[in-house]
Amino acid sequence: MTSFVPRQAFLNVWSALFALIIVSLGLTVPAHAQVTAFKQAVAEAASGDIEIAEFYRTRSYDPIWTGRAGRDAQLRRAFLSALENAGDHALPVRRYDPTEIRAALRAANTPRARGQLEVDLSRKFLQYARDIQTGILVPSRVDEGIVRVVPRVNRLTLLRTLASRSPNGVFRALTPKTPEYNRLMAEKLRFERLLGRGGWGPDVAARKLEPGDSGNLVVILRNRLIAMGYMRRSATQTYDAAIQQAVQQFQLAHGLTPDGVAGQATIQQLNVGVENRLQSVIVAMERERWLNRDRGDRHVLVNLTDFTAKIVDNGRVTFSTRSVVGKNQSDRRSPEFSDVMEHMVINPTWNVPRSIATEEYLPLLQRDPNAAGHMRITDVRGQLVDRASIDFTQFDTHNFPFDIKQPPSRRNALGLVKFMFPNPHNIYLHDTPAKNLFAREVRDFSHGCIRLNDPFDFAYALLARQVSNPEAFFQERLATGRETVVPLEVPIQVHLIYRTAFTQARGRTQFRRDIYGRDRRIWNALSQAGVALRAVRS
Structure with missing residues (x-):
């Protein structure tokens, strides 16, 4: 069978070959031949990528990066400027090294080379845009318990936006705009400076230190607390009131019982180095990129590592309660995801999984x-x-x-109320008769669902938006002893997150233990992708 080559395709290939022959002979290439060679190179380089190929096809293979027009130069400058700051965002800078891009721009001295570089720059832009906007990693590939759906932006849409809007504006818009992300990035830069200065000094090699103790170990503890910013300079060699207060502040910032005694758990956290804290902050930035979406003016936020559930209204926490989360076992760990709470059930029946x-x-x-x-x-x-x-x-x-079912009662495993956001993981928030667990420091005891310490108050806070007397409304239905479904007139987004580092609008950055080991796996994956720690010497 004889193959048939379309006439236009044949002419395009012949034109490109003709242009290359002319260049090799040192002759001047006609302008139309140069254009044809460039476009042919773009078409070939983009042929393996559906979105990039479609983008250039619909603009007749005209450049956006490598042309001599003023806008192309402006776009190159904006991109290179953004890439210079990629390290500040804890991105894998070798994926889009601005030094290599500048060298490639200088070396592209033929239409074909410029065409290939044109497509390569678009690929690098798309990689950078995805990394900084919605994350470097695919969460579920790192840990099966992270079932979060990441809001990826369509690649073709990104290219068309880049070609039609202000270059500087496009790059500014890519960065997550949440206050949390901005504060985390500031913390990252602070820890990089701390790393450059050598950290916080020697570890505290003690099992336990408490008020009244004295000696060299107390001095090491004192110096470490000073270096961390928890107390002012002091010459004391005794575990005095100032050290006790500093230990309490440290404990509060690390999810520990604030008794002012440097016990085993406190000393273990005190000895966590700057490098590890910096890794936690970088992982938190990646997690914030995964959640780069509208979270709702009012939403429920459950931080699994902090063992809390909160209601957030317009960025401000208006309700908070302790929580119990899934036990650290393969079939019990609470997953991470977002969904929408639709109703609560008063006097629930427990349908045993x-x-x-x-x-x-x-x-x-x-x-x-x-x-x-x-x-x-x-x-x-x-x-x-x-x-x-x-x-x-x-x-x-x-x-x-x-x-197997458990009828409504005070002995019911779900307690007297549950809060439903129907999801394939069968996870919800609920009351519990096991109130003693909320006094524990580490609270991973459930089969995966989230137990609340103050479920009635949580219900009142939700109902306050739709009834005049939420407590009376709730208690009236509770008193019947019958299972009662109460729809939420305005459904509310629920976000189950896992942050071992998180900030506050005012106050110290908080750190929590990596109870499921997920952050360790994320950091390892980020490191393999090319994210590296920086030590800044100033």
């Missing part, structure tokens, strides 16, 4: 059919089954045919 029913309750029933007598066992028709007539030993995790 199948994993819990088969792994925890089935073994009990196999030993004693009357075990867990407060639970209802129903068949596929929803009918209550007679436990005495069932041989539970014939079932396993695969063929167990029943549902």
